[in-house]
Amino acid sequence: MTPLSEKPTLTVSWYNLPGNKMANGDVFNSRDKHLAAHKDLPFGTPVKLTNPDNGKTLTVTITDRGPFVKGRDLDVSKAAAEFLGFTRKGVTQLQYEVLPQATS
Numbered sequence: 001m002t003p004l005s006e007k008p009t010l011t012v013s014w015y016n017l018p019g020n021k022m023a024n025g026d027v028f029n030s031r032d033k034h035l036a037a038h039k040d041l042p043f044g045t046p047v048k049l050t051n052p053d054n055g056k057t058l059t060v061t062i063t064d065r066g067p068f069v070k071g072r073d074l075d076v077s078k079a080a081a082e083f084l085g086f087t088r089k090g091v092t093q094l095q096y097e098v099l100p101q102a103t104s
Helices: 080-083
Strands: 009-015 035-037 046-050 058-064 074-075 091-099
Touching: 009 080, 035 046, 046 074, 058 074, 074 080
Parallel strands: 009 074, 035 058
Antiparallel strands: 009 091, 035 074, 046 058, 046 091
C-alpha cells in the first residue's frame, strides 16, 4: 500500500456557479455536491480526492471543463471543498486517484 504522503497530488480550487450550464450539458445545481471540472478527463469519471491535512476523502464526478487558471488542475464544487476542508484557502494540494467508470 502506498503511504498517504507518497500519493500523487493535484492543485485543486473550488467554484460555485448555480444555474450555469456545465460542459456536459447539465445545469449546475448546488444540491449536486460531488462535482468537478477537468480539462481532459471524460465526463462521468469518478476521482477520489484526499486532503492530506485532515485525512478527509471524497469521490467527485467530472461534469465540467476547467479550471482555466494557470497552475490549477481541478475545480470542485463548493460543497466538495467544504467537505474536504479547504474553502477558506481557496486552492490546495489534494491527493487523487482516478477510479474506473461504472458500466451499464
